[in-house]
Amino acid sequence: MRKGVIILFGTLIILLFGVQCTFLEKHFQDPFAKETYILDLEGIKTRGxxxxxxxxxxxxxxxxxxxxxxxxxxxxxxxxxRLGVQLNLVLVSDIDKAFEYLNDGRVDIIAMNLETNPDRESKATFTSPLGKISTVLVSRENESIQSWEDLQSDTVYVRHGAIYKSQLCKIKDSLQVDFMVMESPLHEESLIDQVVEGEIKYTLADQNIALANATYYEGLDIKWKVTDAENVSWVVRDNSPKLLESVNQWLEDKQKQFIPMLYAKYFLNSKNSYFRSTSPFSSLAGNRISVYDELIQEGAGELGWDWRLLASLVYKESRFDTTATSYAGAKGLLQLMPVTLERFGVENPNDPTQSLMGGIRYLRYLDKFWMERVPETNERIKFVLASYNIGHGHVEDAWRLALKYGANTQSWKDVASFLELKSDPEYYRDPIVKSGFAKGHLAVNYVKDVLNIFESYKALVEP
Structure with missing residues (x-):
């Protein structure tokens, strides 16, 4: 009796979640839909x-x-x-979750190649198309099909939340072919990996993703088209008409040259695709950022920083080029000026060890300078980064101005607002300002840039 109940329960699970074309799916909506977050282009620009x-x-x-x-x-x-704002990226592998993030304000736009369907159109607004993409069946060459009947009694694994499952449902219904469609939380490329390893026989992918993977996987068959090329777009909230208008105008301006150029770079150049996807210095294949990772990790240990933060600073300064020299004469991995090189014991700025360790000593000095005034570590790091860029004298001026005007001197946001005012005579001529005029907004943006790179590294590279 118990065995019979288990078999019946298992059968119900497969019917509800495996075949994919269910009554429940078509007729029941999410009962917990929340009110949509409101923020259009003006608010995004104000936020920065x-x-x-x-x-x-x-x-x-x-x-x-x-x-x-x-x-x-x-x-x-x-x-x-084009919009005059910084870019913050949020990695979201689940498409349904991306729509949730959009409507509760965690993101402002979904930048994925998405086809329209009634369910998605009920949740958000699609931009003008970026282009057309078809869906293809991915298999090994020895498992390729000549007709849909060849899939009889087989299973096709598809990414959860993608449009693939509805595409296959239409084919199953129209041709009366009996094959199973199973959703997976894995991304298309992870499912393609499983095809290559022989763990599964079939999956679906957008043709551009399939093409990119076929450049470095021999024996991959992607010839069988599931659909003809259809429009794909990005998505914004329904209540963001100004953002939609700006994005659509930008798309119109970029369709003739910029978008085709990028498409060729990422999807049509097989050599580039291969090296990007197999290099140990790619987040797709390895867990390294540069050839100097071990040196950076050692230096970060002395600072008490996440090594990926220090790597972000090195990338911002020199792009990991030991011979880099700025217009002002700064040299080496951490772009130290001649007087700083001498002060912190760097004899050869082109030597990666000397250059990096000299920069570490300078960063430790700046950290000590701000420690008492800004005891919270994460806030203090922002003061240190700004000081590294523009000089701690200018940042200290902004700190004094914040103190004078009753702002929070332990908050980088408050002090940064006064640093940006150091190009205004009303502020840089204030008697408490010791270092004079400065283009403080450049240092504020510098901090944002380094932290944005750090967020990317944290998302894609293991600690």
Missing amino acids: FIRAAVDNNSTGFYIYRGRRMGYEYELLRDLAK
């Missing part, structure tokens, strides 16, 4: 940054030799520049 949901895959967003790369990443960076 746009949050975008992106996939972490071999084409969307990843780290390669310390540099942030990806088709969607480069598009978003250009869009943010």
Whole structure:
């Protein structure tokens, strides 16, 4: 009796969640829908940054030799520049969760290649199309099919939340073919990996993702088209008409040259795809940022920092180039000025060990300088980074101004607002200001840039 109940229960589970084309799915909606967050373009500009949901895959967003790369990443960076704001990326692997994040305000735009369907259109607004993409069946060459009937009694695994399952349901219903469709929490590329390893026989993917993977997996068959090419778009909240208008105008301006150029770079250049996806210095294949990771980790230990934060600073300063020299004469991995090189014992700034350890000693000095005034570590790091960029005298001036005007001197946000005012005569001529005029907004943006790189490294590289 007990065995019969277990078999019956298992059968029900497969019917409800395996076949995918269920009455429940079509007719029942989420009873816990929440009120949509409200923030349009003006609010985004006031806030100073746009949050975008992106996939972490071999084409969307990843780290390669310390540099942030990806088709969607480069598009978003250009869009943010057009809007005059910073770019904050939020990695979201679950498509349904991306819509949830959009409507509760955790992101402002979903930058994934999404096809429209009634369910998605009920949750948000689609932008103008970025292009057309078809869906393909992915298998090993020895498992390739010649007709849908070849899938009889087999199983196709698809990414949860993607449109693939509804595409296969239509085919099953119209052709009356009996194969199983199983949803998986894994990304398309992880499912392709399982196909390659022989763990599963079939999966579905957008043709561009399949093409990118076929460049470095021999014996992968991607010829069988599930659908003809259909429009794919990004998504914004229903109550963001100004953002939608700006994104659509940007897309129109970029369709002739910029978007096709990026598409060729990420999907049509097989050599580049191979090296990005197999290099130990790519977040897609390894867990390294640069050839100097061990040295950076040692230095970060002396500072008490996450090594990926120090790597972010090195990337911002020199792109890991030991021979880099700025227009002002700063040299080495951490771009130290001649007087700083001498003060902190660096004889050869092109030597990575000397350069990095000299920079570490300087950073320790700055940390000690701010420790009493800003005891909270994470806030103090922002003061240290700004001081590293513009000089601690200018940041101390901003701290004094914050004290004078009753702001919170332990808050980087408050002190940064006065640092930005140091190009205004009313403030830099104040008697309490000792270091005079400064383009403080550049240092504020510098801190944001380093921390944005750090957030990317944290998301994609293990500690």
